[in-house]
Amino acid sequence: MEDAVTLLDLTPRVSASDRLSTLPVAVIGAGPVGLAAAANLVERGIDFVVFEAGDEVAASVRAWGHTRLFSPWKHLVDPASRRLLAERGWELPDPDRAPTGTELVEKYVAPLAELDEIAPRVRRGVEVIGVSREGMDRTRTRARAAAPFVVRTRTAGGEVQDFAARAVIDASGTYLSPNPLSSSGLDLLGMADIGDAVTAALPDVLGRDRAQFAGRHTTVVGAGHSAANTLLGLVELARQEPGTEVTWLIRNEQAVRVSSSVDDELADRAQLGNRVDQAVADGLITVLYGVEIIRGRRAGTAVELVAHRRGEVVTHTTDLVVNATGFRPNLEILREIRLELDEIVEAPKRLAPLIDPNIHSCGTVEPHGFRELTHPEQGFFIVGMKSYGRAPTFLLATGYEQVRSVTAWLAGDAAAAAQVELVLPATGVCSTDAGDGGGCCS
Template identity: 80%
Template sequence: MGETSISTLIDIPLEDAVTLLDLTPRVVENDRLATLPVVIIGAGPIGLAAAANLVERGIEFAMFEAGDEVAASVRAWGHTRLFSPWKHLVDPSSRRLLEERGWQLPDPDRAPTGAEVVELYVAPLAQVEEIGSRLRLGVEVIGVTREGMDRTRSHGRTGTPFAVRIRTSSGDVEDVSARAVIDASGTYLSPNSLSSSGLELLGMAEIADRVTPALPDVLGRDRAQFAGCRATVVGAGHSAANTLLGLVELARQEPDTRVTWLIRNAQAVRVSSSPDDELADRARLGRGVDRAVADGDITLLDGFEIIRGRRTGDAVELVGHRSGEVVVHTTDVVVNATGFRPDLDILREIRLELDEIVEAPKRLAPLIDPNVHSCGTVEPHGFRELTHPEHGFFIVGMKSYGRAPTFLLASGYEQVRSVTAWLAGDMASASKVDLVLPATGVCSTDLGDGGGCCS
């Protein structure tokens, strides 16, 4: 199967003319907003792509990254190999900036690890002077509002600068004024609950030291935590599959290691093993898990809805419903690979319009609903689908997808290209969205920072 080129021109019906006028940037030379930067929250691949696009547009910006290094979340799962090759992982604007400085794209048909993405692409991009000089590390954004306005005040709101409240690693707190805000902070630090109800798992406090985030490095950095133990991976996606296969290899080296896969549904529908999958590495991952289950290397507990966790001596008990009965699963360590959700706490004073199901922007949600779409069927989209009632505020990247696990890095790059074109007043470019993808989509792992289920 070949590549599919998707080009969508956003048509504006006559009845939406007023909406279009509302979306058009209104920055005049004597307006204070024109003197202020755009603030970017998060310095992962998508945040840095936004920065690169703003550099090309000649728009001033400031970027804040809570971690001590760029792409802190990607580094956390850096040992994991993505499914997509290099040619789908690099933002076009970022590539132009880098190539002007002698950078060369790695083997375009090879799929790198997360660590390689950081070392060979993200870190060099952050060192570009026009970006690095505007980047502050170890600075957490703790709130976004309008200067002197909470979310209830309307008069003069559009022309009032944003106030982005930041906290430095030393604990100092200050407000930074901005003409617009691009939230590219991702979702990796806000995983879904282990509980099937979505609420925090009952008893989580007493087992927290035995629960690890998605994609631990079971053969390297985190080996001691798993070797010779009963390990349970909770989740039905590709991050779960990666960890399961790592644990199977660990069990070969450390025979007392036992591996259990616990899923809520009757089957792990998100893990592809189809021979028709255009991304061979993804299909191999699915086949590897299927084989390990069939061979008895992985014990599968399907239809298990977790309701409580508790400690019993040195072990952990997961209590749940299965086939209409209350059952208890005993283990030593639990991997939470249940996916991610957006952290919206910092946006309480911003006027958002989110879908009530997936917590994505209202216009974007129908295009990404995981009940309908996979990675390969999500249409390209831009500023219009990402617009909120708060003029000049955008959520982009994995966080824009809310709870949907169908995010593509390439889609995120097109998002920020369109948004920055809108900020520049280039409505023709902002309204025309283009994307070239493999026919079956470009998927990696269910990651929450610029990786998504699909990269």
């Protein structure tokens, strides 16, 4: 019998804290906010890697690229990104003009992603499917903050791989996580039967998707600005294509978010509301208020939506359904991360009161930064649209200030992280010290 042999590991030991400092920051999502995080990390001299599930950067923005934004160019470009681009001769487009999503990508986001400081660190076609701590699920506490993050990814070819990171900035957005058609928040009963007749929000009804909608009856479900954009596209299509019908289903008794207002701080958004109001008044859009959908089913080639309406069960028949019911964050990939989320809107708990859609519009949200975005999991941040959970009041300028503050905190610059400023339409520059929570946006 051979003697037992003890193998000694003679590899030089590196402390956990020293190893952590050598790892990059992982950024999830290469949209405008994710790449703004990258630009701020470049300026701070912090290494990073960006994971983008799409084959191209800003894949979600490209999906609704035909849609015009509310904000003009001067509110759509991150300051750190602008400084990096300006070094290469880039100039801001017409500052007072609102671009389409495609223009935003082609004239700003794509050039930013192509910069030498950023391009080698962006991994396209790589989906993040989970985040945890190295060797620790969410139940383990001892020395947790010293353990690197593990970011699990999957390529389009199915290869799964883990990456170690010192911190994680989740800027993955919510576009790929729509709310269901059911008013209960659960998946709609019968969805499997009618799924091929239901499209995602913001289809290109006058362009890429025209043939699908021309000459057919389309019902748009939802009371927000995504619904309004689609309704106006369908109204124009109806003018050009005989037989095209447009119905608008709203859960509440009025479309508060879309209705025009003289107090709206974004002129393009107010104009959108005016146009929808006029189309309804002209009889170009049939509106059904107080509709709570409970089931979908097939009726030959048509679709029936069974719903509660004002105490009765009603059936609405249509050819196509556009799901414009809003979005929610995908939290499944964060099951092993210790999060502190508001129980209603699923936003970080300190941020939630500032973005409550029952109180705030995007122009009245106070400036906020790392403090409001902090979770019990040290070094982990949700930013951008995903940080707003189910609240629809997000502006890109808000996301840019979020990542500036977060990256300052990661760099150890507590003063810069705490002092947050935000330029918003019609309110000027709003500022607050994150230490006292004050603000001037009103």
